[in-house]
Amino acid sequence: MNLREAAKRGKLDVVRAEVETMDSPPLEPLLLAACQDFHTVRKTRHHVELVGWLLEIGAQPNDEMIYQASRGGHHQIVAAIMRGYSPGAHAMAAAGDVIGMQRVLESDTSTGVAVDHEGKPPLHCCSASALGKDHQQTGRDLRQIARLLLAAGASIDLATTCGGLENVTPLVHTCWTGGDEEMLELLIEAGAEPTPMALWAAVGHFQRHGDGHYELAERLLQLGVDVNHHDGRTMLHSFAAHEDSKGVAWLLAHGASVHAVDAEGATPLHSAARRNTGVKVIELLLLAGAEADAEDDLGQRPIDLARGHRRQRVIEYLSRS
Template sequence: ESEETVHVEECCGENRKGNRKEAARIAEEIYGITPGSWADRSPLHEAAYQGRLLSLKTLIAQGFHVNIVTIDRVSALHEACLGGHVACAKVLLENGAKVNAVTIDGITPLFNACCSGSVACVNVLLEYGAKPQLECLLASPIHETVKRGHRECMETLLANGVNIDQEVPHFGTPLYVACMFQRIDCAKKLLELGASVHLGKLSDAPLHAAARNSSAEVINLLIDYGADTKSRNAEGKRPLELAAPNSAVERAMLLREGPAALTQLCRLCIRKCLGRPCLTSISRLQLPHRLKEFLLYR
């Protein structure tokens, strides 16, 4: 099979099943340009992007270098991960693809895997040495996965040593992102694992973000975990002042304005004494089931 034939085969696969449309939408969002319009894309990029494993293997066998990049330094591994094509990603890695390759925008294959929500891609990248937490100038995988609501990817990153309270410019902490984008499942898991309810984006707490953008459920969740309803941001505003008038969020905050219940204070105190590393061990403590459920907010 000639290189030209393979390339034609790749370009004619527009109607095949898969998640190409979603990958294209995300690619346009994070790269700022539609992937199909890149003049310097190789057949290897196309095969990886479309998840065509056989064609990818053929191209590598024909001599295409797995680390060939576009002018923006996008590699075939970036493309495979963006599409969530774990088999293609693994073949590229097995043939020497750079697992921590960075585009000119600071994007890594792991970041793209988090965009696609592919836990399988995240795991294979980590297996091959991907750095789960990068310096602050690079795009943060955990913030992106929380932003998109991919809880399993988030949990995988946290299990591999990512700082649960990592604050990055423009986004703040993962919990702040979860509140800003109304990702309730991610917010619940972050709090359950010990994320600080007070750390957000500079002086803006997660409760400020929730008051602006979220639901009463998130408001109650944050306050249950000890969020300060009277904290003020850089503008001197309390969360209540940011809630839309007569909204469910405003009503929820007004109901929680008073002193905390003694049971809530006791739970917060015990969890604080245990410390974040021990929170995951609560279910294994020799305690009555009801008490363990209470400490775990269940």
């Protein structure tokens, strides 16, 4: 395990042992790795301890670390970094610091539209923050900051890079990580456009398969987003390929078509047969009426793709269907 991976996983003993042998240890990259929102690595008290130790030995925090920790709703990490740190507008927005945000906007309203190294302004940071999910007051504070930023001229539909993902608007970020239904309504009322990308985010495509914000997804459908939107593939193709049984079940329950074909003529069942190791998604698709013998543009059936990719359980299941 390399040093960054150890920090990502909150391995304080491993990080400490190696850092103490180095003349110039990379403290800030390690602190960022410990703060980052990795859905595949659940934060524990060990991450909090590692963050505290890195700060004690001189790691210098920055606003990006607050943004990353807030996306995952990691209150203790955010609190540890904010202690003794003079946050910028992006960190204030992510952490729900209403008083701080009011102060900087009163001093210079252009702060409300200033962008960071990725090109995201503060509105993206408060939209992204999940700190309000289990803390009502923080949720209210984040929404108040959004109102302040919008009043200061923040763009409601600015699409930029956030956490490495391109074309993220404030609404997409709320659907992706923030998860706040009231923030979604606030953004919609301010003119945000409901988009297919927002629906993908809400159902959990970007990093969060199996852990979507399904209430927000329901609202997006009510606002007119098409569950069968096609850009070469449908959502059902993608969620089936990722073996996200929860997402597939939700999509099927909300009208996703098992008969839709992608750019290669493949159905969602083809996508699942090619990629899945288990059969839960296969079963869901068949129960919803998917055709086991449907052929793609190359004449391949789902079972043919399963055989070509050595998906033994899928082969056995489809052979009995």
